[in-house]
Amino acid sequence: MYLGAWINSTIQLNINKKLGFLRFDSNQSYWSWGQYSIDDSGNLVSGDKTRMNTIDRMTLYRYSNSPITIISTVDNGYVIVTVFDGILESYKKSDNSDSLLPRGGLHAFFISYNKTETSYNINFKGTDIYQISQPNMTISSVYCDTTDIYIMCIVSVNNKITMHYVSIIFDSSGVVRSRKVISDVTGLSQQSWSAKILPFGGFILGLTAYNNIDNNTYHYIYAYNISNSQIPLKSPGPFLTNYFGANAITNNNTFLLALPYAIDNISWSLLTIPVPTDYGYDNTLVKQTIPSINSIVNSSTTTLNITFVYNIALSTGNITIYKASNNSIRQRISATMQEFCKIDGYTVSIKIINSTFNEYGEQYFVTMDSNFVRRIQTNEPLKGIHDGIWILKSDNFDIYSDAILGSARLTTDASKSFLKRNQLSYIDTLLVEFAHKVPIHRSRLSTNYRFEVLNGQIAIPIHIDMARNKTERSSSKVFSDLNNMITYKNITTFSSGMTNDLDQDYGFKEIKNYWNEHKVQIIIGFVIFIIFYLILNYKFKSKIFEAISSAILGLPNFILSVLFVIYYSDDVPELYWPRYSTK
Template sequence: MMITNVTPTINSKVDSSTNNISIHFSSPVFLSNGNIIIYKASDNNLRQSVSANSEYCTLSNDGKVAYIRIVNGTFSEHCEKYYVRVDSNFVKTRSFNNEALRGIESNVWLLESVDNANYSETAATISVALTVDASKRFLNSSLTNKPAYFDALLNELANKVPIKRKRLSSDEKFQNFGNDQIVISFRIGPPSNAENTAQQVHSNLNHMLKNNKINNFLSGATNDLDSTYGFKVVEDLWNQFKLPIIAAMAIFAIICLFSHILSYKLNSKKFEAINSAILRLGLIIPNFILSILFIVYYSKDRQELYLPSVLLFSVSLLINFCITTYTVYNGINDPVIVREFIRKRVLVTVLTILAVTDYEYLAILKNVPRFNEIEIDFKYLTIMKDDPESVKAKTDYEYLKISKDELKPDEIEQIKQINMFRQIFRLTIIYGALFDIFLRNIPQIVIQVRIHYYIHL
């Protein structure tokens, strides 16, 4: 009994999309335990090796055709020759005493990959995880040995994909992944001439690692790689989110401009105060939510930075609580302010609770008297804004009344409320801003940068 045909036929063209080959027999057979191996002809570099009794090999219903699944990346190089070697005892006959059939020798079943390169000048940053054991060995190695490990790994990847070594580079940085594993990253440079694109190289790497039992990834440094994690593209955050960010900034700028124009046209301080509160809320709420999400989902990438992130966030809440408590306590002791607190107790209560999360809520709380319906001449407010009881304020106030009608009692009451709120909240808002910049935002930015960009331990 003989092999009658092979697909693709000898000297046929293949490419990276070729996903199976087949062997046709003159009589029914069953799969045995021999191997079918694919090599690159120029250097005998192993591309794929599968056993007949593996999941990669199947038979047709009539038993006359053996199908072998090809992993993406096996025929990855353009204009390169490959050969398929079939071991004897790959199949046995269903007759003739289950005789093992002779295979196909090296350099007989030759195949050639076509030049279907997709030219591109883009690069890609790729991450891959080490196994638990490999991670422990890596972390326990000296600082001088770590660069050598990166170099050895990239050399092997360049040889096994294959790809020119100069296209692979690494900053030799890494991060914790969880389960006592670490993740390392490297860059695939853009191709030249008919080479595979960075995206094609990534795809080939990923498929080869996922199917490492049938190729040469189980030997050398590539055996340290976690096949369940695979090779993942590290997205450039700016390129990924630049359109939503630019759109959000443009919308926010338009809203600010429109609100200022509307405030000027309406000549309403009440509208201005409400509009200012809405804009502040549009910044405060997303900032708080993103801070929580960062701690929950991202700070754990580096365990040594997780605790500082939680501690920093907790301390900021505690300080905001102290600032808010001190400010509200001073306000309650003032009869002018306490009347306004009682009148708008629901709003004041909500803002006071929220102020624990961000001092900016105090800036909204400061403008509560401006939410009233009473319209006053704010020239009076300008004169009296610093110290309503000062001699200068009283003199200027009396001078201004000469050319205007006497203020009504409710207008005087609102002026007092606005100025007292200013006096109570001004210093706490300043202190809150200084604390927010130097004790929360700057440390938080440092932590986020250290987490986003892998750092040396």
């Protein structure tokens, strides 16, 4: 770093942008690279750093500084692909016994994500992915990128007379899966073709050339699939372009080309050339999802299914469901959670809890990390689904329900901390977090602040008021949401903040209102009692009956008084039931 700036450096973003980037620099003697990320406060955090000599004393290779390409891999690592020269002149044998050894080629170095150690390796291990065995041949250019499952490189090899192009496909362990010569590059001089790897497999060869006859600049492109067969384009070209022939490939497999300058030589526009694409997920390996893109979901949606074109096995990545309006996480599932992830051949099924899609008129999007699943046959990690692709919409309409009184319990450790702090403030903050994370309007949540201590754990009573209109979640559904988000807090936003203090084994339990539950039976019993009393009083008028009837009439009063103290003493400060104890 010089004067606060990195110079002569190459920056490569991780395939998962949240994991930061790799910085690479070099000189004639060594390479060095380091991994960096941005923390939640926006600070740059430095990770693994490695230095490697450009001369390997074991293989006698000399790695050149150019051309070098750096690729992000599906398993969140990186690959550095570089040209190497064969045996150094000072090490060649006079009898030419080393003439069968490689005279150069391509070498790949594999870098795992987020190593913990710092190393300064004299010989950092990699693997050859292409070797030149004949003299007077050099590699002129290298274009590499990650496809849905493998890494693909297009290499131009020059023998000073003719340019040849070779496609190389290899996996994340360095095993070369395919190495083919591209034999049908025709039409113009084979010099100076550039290559671009298509996101869904295959590649494009392109060339910008000036036509001396009509004094225009044209761009020629040829598209190929992963088997090196040409793909017919709807518009075969050539295409008029500007002097630079500026072009790019978008994530949806569209080729963008700069058109000639406008008359004022200031403005210009883009030509879009579609290339055969996928099933709509920016991933040719994902064949279908249920629900599909833009489908309707609600609280009764209990499963997400993703079907691939290969037999798959679970790996290590995550599937995350976000609320689109504020990018908050509704549910995050790791492939290692067997309770939530099931595989059936080509399809993975994800269990969804009822609180995930619980808001009326909201949009959600589902992302799948690369390396969430692997292809069984090759054990290669598969590419995921990035944000903004798999969008779902909710249409929740709830049936009216009465207000509900429930309780949430703190963990043992959180209960000890609770008793030493401002308890009213703690409960207020907890209710604010409930309102934000469920979500529910804060005015519908209330408490009398009279917590209960049982077996060393605090239980806090919470009242859920009835919905104010039909678009709001009913009190019974909010009760269910709270129970689910506490029970499964490790996969919801309840895993952070004050809600993480809640006991997931307890969940959210209803505090019974016995009058509402049994009022019909009580009223009927009371009416029957009055009728019998009047009949008996009419037939037996005596002092003994008056004494018996007074006792009978007093018994219900005694029983109801005891029940009142048991269940409602919290609401009357003068009453206190011994089971509520803070000791």
